[in-house]
Amino acid sequence: MDPLFSPPLHRQRHQFVIDFVKRNKPQKVVDLGCSECSLLKKLKFHREIELLAGVDINGAIVKKKMHGLAPLSADYLQPSYDQLRIELYQGSVTQKDVRLRGFDLVTSIELIEHLTLDDVERFSEVVFGYMTPAAVIVSTPNSEFNPLLPVLAGFRHSDHKFEWTRAEFQSWALKVCLEYGYEVEFTGVGQAPPGQQERVGFCSQIGVFHRLGGRVSRNMFNGDDAEDVFSYTQLYSINYPSLRDNNILRRVLASEVLYWAEKLKRRWMEEKTGERDDGYTLSQTEGGAEECVRASEQCMGMEEKQTGVCGGEMKHPVKQCGRGVAEVQEVEDEELFWTDRKAQLESCRLHRCVSVPLAVLWSCCPKVSALSGSLNNLRHLLMDEPNVKLNQDGSAVLLQEQEEEEDNNVLEDSGYGEASQCSHSAEQEGGWEKND
Template identity: 35%
Template sequence: MFSYELPDGGLRARCYINSEGDIKFDPPVYEQRYTTAVRILEDSRWGHKFKKVVDFGCADMRLLSLLRRVEGIEQILEVDIDEDILRSNKLRAEPLVSDYLKKREGPLRVELLKGSIDASVEQLLNVDAVIALEIIEHLYPKTLENVPKNIFGFMQPKIAIFSTPNSEFNVLFEPLLENGFRHDDHKFEWTRTEFKDWALNICQKYHNYSVAFIGVGDAPPDKKDIGYVTQIAIFARNDLLDRSLTEPFSSEVPVDCDPDADVQYKEIFAVDFPYNRDERSKEQKILDEARYQIDRCRRIDRYFNRDLGVYQVPLTVLKDFIETLGASMQELLAILKENDIEVKGDYIILPEYDEDDLSYRHYDDCYDDEYGLWNDVGCNDDETENDDELGACGGYSHTKDDATYDSEENWD
């Protein structure tokens, strides 16, 4: 097990009894479940972005509108056994007008797939995150038995989020349905102990996973002992928790799953969202980012070494920017060397003036209107005692006296 709390103090929700004696939740419990799942995925504690996510038992896909806004997600599989409900809610998977007006920074593909949560199919390979909200209580015993085999034995995601009703809360729901549950399709409803036992048994069999328990839907103040209306288990792969993995990973189908290797989910609909495509190579992105930051630093006085007459920009200035591109400092140094950008020790060395920056031209390199060229003749035809204080066409030079240096405006 591991301990987990939602970031930023958790959800702000309340439970109350209305004038007719019915228990109510604000916001509704389904919204609390969706919001909680998204906040778990967005939690910075994982130090990872989940690129491929599957939403099992997606039904009318109301969670999708939140999922597709999670930074880093590039593929969402909306999976349900009911083909009709997928088709009738297909519009919810399509891009909005705003998606075309303001395009995403990265790709996103949404697929609606008909299939069962216990089927080990190729489409589920390389899934980073599994969401299974309020689905296990709808499963028949054999299907439920195969769920851990498929998810933790075959898929092996980094994180899996399960929710299910807490039957101890049912004392506040009266009357229940004829089957004794909250929904006519429920096959069971577990107490907190039963749910905990189910989850811990999974971790005992699949040693690379640990589990934490939370819930949504508070009970009234005088009923806190019954727990939450919805109980949630968060399974995290141990490497996500900076713990050692005890078993090697394999992309092969486990023998005890006994799936049909040719079985695939039926694709109902698929769509690629518009996004701003960056066709540059990784090396070009690194070089462009480095040049941008270098140019920015040339305008910052604290990086200028007056004794040497050069800018000394710490390599650490580029570190965070380069890491966002998935690059290392070794890659950066190699690219700087290839492009004749000088590095000494921990600093990038820049000349005082960039030869492409006209605002920093020396006064002897003024522009000749007659010939349309820069020449070596000073701008001032008359030699005066003030010539030494002027840069290009009256511009500023760092090499002049302190008064001139201090009067330079800091453009950073």
């Protein structure tokens, strides 16, 4: 049947739902009769949805396909502020379950024709009387279109209990609206050949129901409102990574801070020693690194002492110290730490670290400021982060001047640094992907 339509009919039905979601932006959506979860797999990319649920009576099919709803690597490497939870249940649409009440949108795509007429009445009571969603999309075959389908004898599927004409479908839908306080619009997908659309209608007819504001259902299940009924079996649930999770926010922020602190440290060491490390050259193609240094110069002052945002006096936005920051502040001439004798410089490296003020990082890296919101928040979020070492007053990040060979790339450990939007690539994988 699908080769008659382009795109295929099942894709047109799913696209109809997706277009509705784009226009109306529901936060809670449940697909009744989700089967292989193909519609849910498309809806999960629409991040205005915070809760996405599916129900099917055939739990084996759901279990076979449900892991396709798991977060992708990119969802862990670049978590957004959006929240998404996915829940899948095994159960009958003729039974009520309190976990599916109060949704913004319920979809029933090619489902009701698999029910007996008695079960259709129960379906109406459960969906419109008990679940009371803000909107419902119901699609079902239009039997008037069947004569146009080749090699079709009887119903379109062996499990169909009925296939309604347009008048029969509209009669059922209008009765639902009258009993449960909804209004309905009729449409469909699968256009008939030219000149026959009015005579036979759409191949799949669709009713879009909207709950009338303030109207109370007359046939609501009496006394059931106060009951917490759990008739479905939960098969799957997962929360997508989100920056609203404080642990995830800390980890992403720490990775971003370490990335840019390392950049600034390398640049400063190059200026001081006159040596360049090609592996860490701040080129224009990396975009933002040079601007970051210029911004830090303007913010903290390269040549003159001035009081920074963190409250301390600094000659340079990035400073090198011995065993502690206090030692740096006691030395009047910073250049005493540096000599022209390479051997002496090398002998002292294991005892040195580089101090990168948080004020510089916050002011020059938009991603850091966006994630933290303020300098105080940045300091607070990093305080308990084990991968970030701060100085005693928490105003700067401390980095080893020269790290051991096996530990010299903070980006490999971060799992996020190269994927962030602060002008570095998202091609690397790994990091902290969750095992399902």
